[in-house]
Amino acid sequence: MTENAKKSEKTILLLSVSAGAGHARAAEAIRAYAELADPSCRVIHLDVMDYVTTGFRKIYTDFYMRLVNRAPTLWGYLYNYSNDARSDSSMEKLRRSLERWNAKALLREIANLHPDAIICTHFLPAEMLARLIARRELHCPVWVQVTDFDLHRMWVHAGIAGYFAANQEVAFRLRAHGIAANAIHVTGIPIMPAFAQTLSRAVCAQEFGLDPSRLTILLMGGGAGLGNLDELAARLLELRIDLENTCSQCQLVVLAGKNLKSLQALQSLAQFYPKRLFPFGFTSQVERLMACADLVVTKPGGLTTSECLAMGLPMIVNAPIPGQEERNADFVMEQGVALKAVDALALAYRVQELIAQPDKLSNMAARAKSLGKPNAAKTVFEHVLSSLI
CATH class of the missing domain: 3.40.50.2000 (Glycogen Phosphorylase B;)
Known part of the structure; x- marks a missing residue:
């Protein structure tokens, strides 16, 4: 392979979270299409939960699954509460501190991979990386794929290169949160190429x-x-x-x-x-x-x-x-x-x-x-x- 060809190769990193299967399936759909369309592009999919502490993983995934299956009403309350919570509240600051402390291994892996772009199919890595962008510690563009037909506030962060929305209402809500219209693309939610x-x-x-x-x-x-x-x-x-x-x-x-x-x-x-x-x-x-x-x-x-x-x-x-x-x-x-x-x-x-x-x-x-x-x-x-x- 020539030196010019090596330089033209790109690495795209997909970040999902195994809290429910949908986020990982969306990332896998993008990776599957990339393999068919451009084998020269290196597309890597990581589950963020593989790079956090055991305790954090249990809270974030195991507790989530138990909650939605055994106490869905409580989960609905937490969903709405977190959507309406002020970003500068004590609980939100504590949550972000826990995430930052648990993200060190993930951030090291990202640094090792040197991606040209990152696509997040879950809000957790998007929030983690937005802080790095704000501190100018991450220099590649970060994109966010919303994986539902509604928008929760935790998907929205400053410094994101662009958003992929499921429908026009999600795009409308993103604009209402201050995201520039030209940074929003109504694409639908990625599904495996076989469905096309x-x-x-x-x-x-x-x-x-x-x-x-x-x-x-x-x-x-x-x-x-x-x-x-x-x-x-x-x-x-x-x-x-x-x-x-x-x-x-x-x-x-x-x-x-x-x-x-x-x-x-x-x-x-x-x-x-x-x-x-x-x-x-x-x-x-x-x-x-x-x-x-x-x-x-x-x-x-x-x-x-x-x-x-x-x-x-x-x-x-x-x-x-x-x-x-x-x-x-x-x-x-x-x-x-x-x-x-x-x-x-x-x-x-x-x-x-x-x-x-x-x-x-x-x-x-x-x-x-x-x-x-x-x-x-x-x-x-x-x-x-x-x-x-």
Whole structure:
């Protein structure tokens, strides 16, 4: 390789936080696109939690997960409280001091990598790096990718090169916080390149043993607040009674992820519903299962919501946790691409309502497709890379 070629190579560092899966998935989507588009560009993805103390990690990730699963109302209060808190309050100063003390290993790693640009898919590294920028200790541009359809104050910091927003409302809120309009880019939320492909429903259905002619419902997530996945599946499969057998031809695909207990319960239930219930554990082919679906029942995380929109899938959002998921749910409902289920009974009613109104389901699908931004990762990567040339 020539010396000029070496000089032209760029290093882009992606920083995420493993508090929920969405932030890491957004970073991985950018990295995956970069590998396809420009192999000469070195793109490195780091989880900030790998560079902090054990105690800080437990508070930031383990405590967060317990809180949203066991005390969602309390999490909603903290979300709103921290959004409204003054940046010069005693609690905010203490929080930033703890972060600064825990960030030393991360900052050393950044110095070792010498990145040409940094993209943060979580507000924590953005806040850490903003302090370095203010002290002129970091000289490469730092970009921020907001990973929800709403903006929390903790995403906003001085000295950031630019922001990538999920929608126009997030851009509006960024401007209201004093971010210059020319530093804001409405790109959508990065999702894996596979979601930008044109997939054949018939081909994908054959891969999973599904009937492409049947109305297919995809149930995703842990069903928090609604009951166990097998219980939800059983309730949905029984809807044929209410719908005068309309639903007897429906297929239900359920993704249990890494929850082996749920998967085993679903597999047992599937024996009573041959060719109608299809349970899966963790899969890297979600986009191919989505290509088979007519309706998705899911929790409204920013990444999952973006994937559904990219695939043109109407949604029923189930029991969103207060805070960012509630705001995401509000967005898709306002846009006419989702209904909301607050409990298992409401879920059964919403599914019944949509199956009985195929024109409404079709209109929701068309609207979802029009809102989808399957090329967000491409747009983000190319924008950052072009800014370095």
